Amino acid sequence: MKLYFYNSLTRKKEKFNSIKPGEAGLYTCGPTVYNYAHIGNLRTYIFEDVLKRVLIYNGYRVKHVMNITDVGHLSGDRDMGEDKMEKGARREGRTAWEIAEFYTRAFKSDIARLNIIEPDIWVKATDTIDDQIALIKTLEEKGYSYRTGDGIYFDTSKFKDYTRLSHQNIESLWEGARVEKNPEKRNSTDFALWKFSPEGVRRQMEWNSPWGTGFPGWHIECSAMSMKYLGEQLDIHCGGSDHIDVHHTNEIAQSEAATGKNFFNFWMHGAFLIIAGGKKMAKSEDNFLTLHNAFVKKGINPLVYRFAAFQTHYRKPMEYSEESIQASRNGLQHLQNQVRQAAQNSAGQKGAVIDEYKTKFLEAINDDLNMPRAMAVVQEMLKSRIGDADKHATIIDYDRVLGLSLDTVDQAEELPEKIKILVAERQAARNAKDWAASDRLRDTIQDLGYQVQDTKEGMQVIKT
Numbered sequence: 001m002k003l004y005f006y007n008s009l010t011r012k013k014e015k016f017n018s019i020k021p022g023e024a025g026l027y028t029c030g031p032t033v034y035n036y037a038h039i040g041n042l043r044t045y046i047f048e049d050v051l052k053r054v055l056i057y058n059g060y061r062v063k064h065v066m067n068i069t070d071v072g073h074l075s076g077d078r079d080m081g082e083d084k085m086e087k088g089a090r091r092e093g094r095t096a097w098e099i100a101e102f103y104t105r106a107f108k109s110d111i112a113r114l115n116i117i118e119p120d121i122w123v124k125a126t127d128t129i130d131d132q133i134a135l136i137k138t139l140e141e142k143g144y145s146y147r148t149g150d151g152i153y154f155d156t157s158k159f160k161d162y163t164r165l166s167h168q169n170i171e172s173l174w175e176g177a178r179v180e181k182n183p184e185k186r187n188s189t190d191f192a193l194w195k196f197s198p199e200g201v202r203r204q205m206e207w208n209s210p211w212g213t214g215f216p217g218w219h220i221e222c223s224a225m226s227m228k229y230l231g232e233q234l235d236i237h238c239g240g241s242d243h244i245d246v247h248h249t250n251e252i253a254q255s256e257a258a259t260g261k262n263f264f265n266f267w268m269h270g271a272f273l274i275i276a277g278g279k280k281m282a283k284s285e286d287n288f289l290t291l292h293n294a295f296v297k298k299g300i301n302p303l304v305y306r307f308a309a310f311q312t313h314y315r316k317p318m319e320y321s322e323e324s325i326q327a328s329r330n331g332l333q334h335l336q337n338q339v340r341q342a343a344q345n346s347a348g349q350k351g352a353v354i355d356e357y358k359t360k361f362l363e364a365i366n367d368d369l370n371m372p373r374a375m376a377v378v379q380e381m382l383k384s385r386i387g388d389a390d391k392h393a394t395i396i397d398y399d400r401v402l403g404l405s406l407d408t409v410d411q412a413e414e415l416p417e418k419i420k421i422l423v424a425e426r427q428a429a430r431n432a433k434d435w436a437a438s439d440r441l442r443d444t445i446q447d448l449g450y451q452v453q454d455t456k457e458g459m460q461v462i463k464t
């Protein structure tokens with residue numbers, strides 16, 4: 001079946017064709033590892049995971065590359081401000097390298113909890129400095145770069161069609177930036193390829209280069225890494241919608257200027273997670289919620305967040321609220337019960353994936369990843385008159401895209417001994433009406449990754 005994606009380049013839904021038949025190259029901009037990812041960031045990674053799973057479901061072999069930004073992402077706009085890594089290091093009294101390692105591990109743990117399939121290749125910006133320097137050299141040879149007091153810059157006026165992705169008007173962009181913080185820049189849209197370490201300051205992360213000691217600009221890493229691992233012409237590049245105007249626009253300019261070839265064919269962007277009142281969740285806003293704080297700590301299975309993300313199309317803003325999460329919590333539990341019921345009713349009998357419903361599901365997901373519609377198909381299929389064994393086989397097939405671990409819901413999980421003891425102690429506390437002890441024990445159990453629920457049938461314990 002044909003596959004359509006909305007391409008930010010053309011602002012249209014287009015039929016997806018990969019450059020190499022049967023193979024799709026996917027590059028997703030990864031985290032800047034100076035802090036935990038917030039659940040807004042994670043919404044973008046869930047969208048990208050659905051995209052990847054849909055490609056696989058359609059029979060593509062996917063080669064997925066994700067970078068880890070561990071240097072060069074500055075806190076201010078347009079190459080001003082402090083390196084976020086050095087800022088994080090100061091905040092925590094650790095080295096930038098330690099910070100990078102710690103938050104990379106935290107990020108990998110978050111995506112694992114959300115059943116996000118790991119990329120085939122992870123690349124750290126600091127592991128590809130030579131490739132980035134080589135790319136900057138090519139740009140220099142071709143006359144696209146110039147030197148200022150604080151670094152080597154890309155001259156955006158030399159690249160025709162600089163705003164092809166952002167669809168902005170370049171003249172009004174230039175006029176709009178009247179207060180230029182760096183007067184040596186030729187155009188306000190020019191961006192750093194290489195920045196020099198400040199005079200007399202020894203940065204924690206710095207390298208020698210043909211232009212002087214310093215560090216690469218943020219955008220160059222994604223161009224260097226994507227071309228290194230996927231080739232000069234690539235299939236799909238994704239990120240959050242905030243990357244359209246600057247980061248991805250600059251990636252296109254420097255990559256195409258260097259190779260003379262079209263860079264990526266498809267650019268796909270996920271809309272923001274917002275909080276009540278419409279404000280974007282952002283690390284810099286201090287309004288951010290981590291997966292741990294919003295879910296794990298409260299004993300809510302992180303897959304509830306994955307399920308919640310399916311309720312809004314990836315190109316529409318998604319509003320986070322405790323109520324919407326509660327609704328998704330109920331929704332996921334209901335789905336798990338339906339799957340469990342279908343499994344029990346089919347009593348070991350092996351069913352078949354029903355074509356009619358597979359087609360309906362494909363029609364939804366292949367129409368620019370329409371997950372709200374796909375979730376309606378899930379319910380339609382589960383409520384239909386097809387046999388339970390077939391229902392079970394069909395939902396397990398859908399789960400290749402949903403990634404909700406629906407194949408394990410019917411396996412009553414054996415609890416670890418430690419949890420069993422704590423649960424028994426809590427039961428004893430409840431019997432003795434010692435509510436304070438009971439609450440304390442519930443929190444301890446939650447911290448160990450299990451959630452207790454008091455139902456009419458007694459206490460239930462679920463792994464979160």
Ligand code: AMP
Nearest residue numbers: 031032040041044239240271272273281
């Ligand atoms: P960062 O770690 O800041 O480089 O961001 C990682 C990814 O999250 C990027 O693709 C961003 O575009 C995306 N992102 C940032 N804020 C949000 C948000 N509030 N909602 C969804 N995605 C976001």
Ligand code: ZN
Nearest residue numbers: 029030222247
């Ligand atoms: Zn990037």
